[in-house]
Amino acid sequence: MNKEKQIPEIVIERLPRYYRCLRQMRGVQEKVSSRELARRLSTSASQVRLDLSYFGGFGLQGYGYNVEELYRRIGSILGVDRPRRYLIAGAGSLGRAIANYPVFLEIGFELAALFDVNPDVIGSVINGVEVLPVDQLESWMGTHPVEAAVLTLPAEAAPDVADRLVRAGIRGILNFAPCDLQLPDDVPVKNIHLTDRLLALSYWISNDPRCQNREKPEVKPEKIDRKN
Amino acid sequence: MNKEKQIPEIVIERLPRYYRCLRQMRGVQEKVSSRELARRLSTSASQVRLDLSYFGGFGLQGYGYNVEELYRRIGSILGVDRPRRYLIAGAGSLGRAIANYPVFLEIGFELAALFDVNPDVIGSVINGVEVLPVDQLESWMGTHPVEAAVLTLPAEAAPDVADRLVRAGIRGILNFAPCDLQLPDDVPVKNIHLTDRLLALSYWISNDPRCQNREKPEVKPEKIDRKN
DNA sequence: TAGATTGTTAATCGATTAACAATC
DNA sequence: TAGATTGTTAATCGATTAACAATC
Numbered sequence: 462m463n464k465e466k467q468i469p470e471i472v473i474e475r476l477p478r479y480y481r482c483l484r485q486m487r488g489v490q491e492k493v494s495s496r497e498l499a500r501r502l503s504t505s506a507s508q509v510r511l512d513l514s515y516f517g518g519f520g521l522q523g524y525g526y527n528v529e530e531l532y533r534r535i536g537s538i539l540g541v542d543r544p545r546r547y548l549i550a551g552a553g554s555l556g557r558a559i560a561n562y563p564v565f566l567e568i569g570f571e572l573a574a575l576f577d578v579n580p581d582v583i584g585s586v587i588n589g590v591e592v593l594p595v596d597q598l599e600s601w602m603g604t605h606p607v608e609a610a611v612l613t614l615p616a617e618a619a620p621d622v623a624d625r626l627v628r629a630g631i632r633g634i635l636n637f638a639p640c641d642l643q644l645p646d647d648v649p650v651k652n653i654h655l656t657d658r659l660l661a662l663s664y665w666i667s668n669d670p671r672c673q674n675r676e677k678p679e680v681k682p683e684k685i686d687r688k689n
Numbered sequence: 690m691n692k693e694k695q696i697p698e699i700v701i702e703r704l705p706r707y708y709r710c711l712r713q714m715r716g717v718q719e720k721v722s723s724r725e726l727a728r729r730l731s732t733s734a735s736q737v738r739l740d741l742s743y744f745g746g747f748g749l750q751g752y753g754y755n756v757e758e759l760y761r762r763i764g765s766i767l768g769v770d771r772p773r774r775y776l777i778a779g780a781g782s783l784g785r786a787i788a789n790y791p792v793f794l795e796i797g798f799e800l801a802a803l804f805d806v807n808p809d810v811i812g813s814v815i816n817g818v819e820v821l822p823v824d825q826l827e828s829w830m831g832t833h834p835v836e837a838a839v840l841t842l843p844a845e846a847a848p849d850v851a852d853r854l855v856r857a858g859i860r861g862i863l864n865f866a867p868c869d870l871q872l873p874d875d876v877p878v879k880n881i882h883l884t885d886r887l888l889a890l891s892y893w894i895s896n897d898p899r900c901q902n903r904e905k906p907e908v909k910p911e912k913i914d915r916k917n
Numbered sequence: 918t919a920g921a922t923t924g925t926t927a928a929t930c931g932a933t934t935a936a937c938a939a940t941c
Numbered sequence: 942t943a944g945a946t947t948g949t950t951a952a953t954c955g956a957t958t959a960a961c962a963a964t965c
Contacts, residue, residue: 469955469956471955471956472956473889473892473893474889476888476889476892477882477884477885477886477888477889478882478885480888481867481882481884481885494921494922494923495922495923496922502869503869505957505958505959506922506958507957507958507959507960508956508957508958510922510923510924510925511924511925511956511957511958513924514923514924514925518923518924520922520923520924521922521923521964521965522921522922522923522924522963522964522965523920523921523922523923523964523965524921524922524923524965525921525922525923526923538892538895538896539888539889539891539892539895540891540892540894540895540896541888541891545891553786553789554782554785554786554789554790555786555790557782557786558781558782558783558785558786559883561781561782562782562783562883564867564883564884565883565884565887568884568887568888570887570891608891608894609887609890609891609894632894633890633891633893633894634890635886635887635890639709639792641730641731649890649893649894650890651886651887651889651890653881653883653886654705654706654709655787655790655792655793655881656705656709656792656793656796657705657706657709658705658863658879658881659793659796659798659837659863659879660704660705660708660767660769660796661701661702661704661705661767661879662837662861662862662863662877662878662879663767663768663769663773663798663836663837663861664701664704664766664767664768665701665861665877666768666836666837666860666861666877667767667768668766668768697931697932699931699932700932722945722946722947723946723947724946733933733934733935734934734946735933735934735935735936736932736933736934738946738947738948738949739932739933739934739948739949741948742947742948742949746947746948748946748947748948749940749941749946749947750939750940750941750945750946750947750948751940751941751944751945751946751947752941752945752946752947753945753946753947754947
């Protein structure tokens, strides 16, 4: 039961994973136990139950969780029980790829506008949406409701555009630019630093002994512990 | 000093951030203290020093860290002191965006090949690299060295292509497909789940009281604690 | 009913921060 | 030298796991 505890951010960050998993299970099975959900997500049943308990008792002893209901409840917590609108700032190839990415629409996020500075792309239509000049950002936002902005522009341009978005009333930013934005506390930012992820992968490729031991296979397989 | 401690994964995941920050400081300033680095990265000086100490003593008491040297040392730890090659599986709009993304090349990752199943894109040239039919994946990998693969294809196709990449000897995978891959322990995978990040942002937009309190601004500003 | 499985608390584990001797 | 700042250990904090009473 929801005891008005402060929910740790790390729990929030896991909710989309539960949501994605339940999405795949919808229509396939009616119920799921914390044990099965944990197995599918490579985590522990304890963690699943504790995570879900922050939001209230969704389960039933001796039964588990109803897949469809849990899916809907988590969707509601994540705010996708109602339609959402977003804009893209930066209509380069990454911005256009996001505009064409079908999964955003599937979870209920509709593309409302695209902005760019480049005269070559302004006026072109991507996924049914025209690219507008970034000068019109404020005037457009004054007349169109939009919750989130996706930033797909160079690191140099990102801080300025982010500030303008905030002043124009944006509610949150998904930032792909390889820089860290300093914004007011009431405007959440989630970063997707592509290069950081590639570098982390590069570390494991380069340094994990298991990755280079074609000639030194003295690994103890018992040491590898899997959750649950 | 490197005391052969096991390095926590969370420390590895932070290295690219240090690297990115130092990259911007190169040529601008000669030295940096843990305090300044922490301020720039919104973390604590203690954490910076402890993180770096896992890899050896890079600093000098009373001085700090030499920017250029620290940059190079972290680059070496991350494996980008030598050229790296990667391929892209899935030449849809996201795959093409990655192919054109300049920052991967800047950190030393060169695009070696693109693969797709779609006859319409096979044969086209993206950023100087021809798109090959995915049937030729194994034969191409047999004759071309490549360390990493970027998976930018639908969730349905991802597990099969990932398995084929592993059997053909890939060393690591950067996965954009919205699914979790089950691969052998010696093949590291880093996921970039775009939708999960958008959903996490959506949660904060929808639920953080600070985000919707145009009418209820009873927040205690003292409660907001900043690191350092 | 008996078996299964939740929600929750306590125990454990790991990560962050604070403190400080070492020393440039 | 005196001031600054590291590297490292100890203290604190937070997250995960284990255990189990509640109950469907």
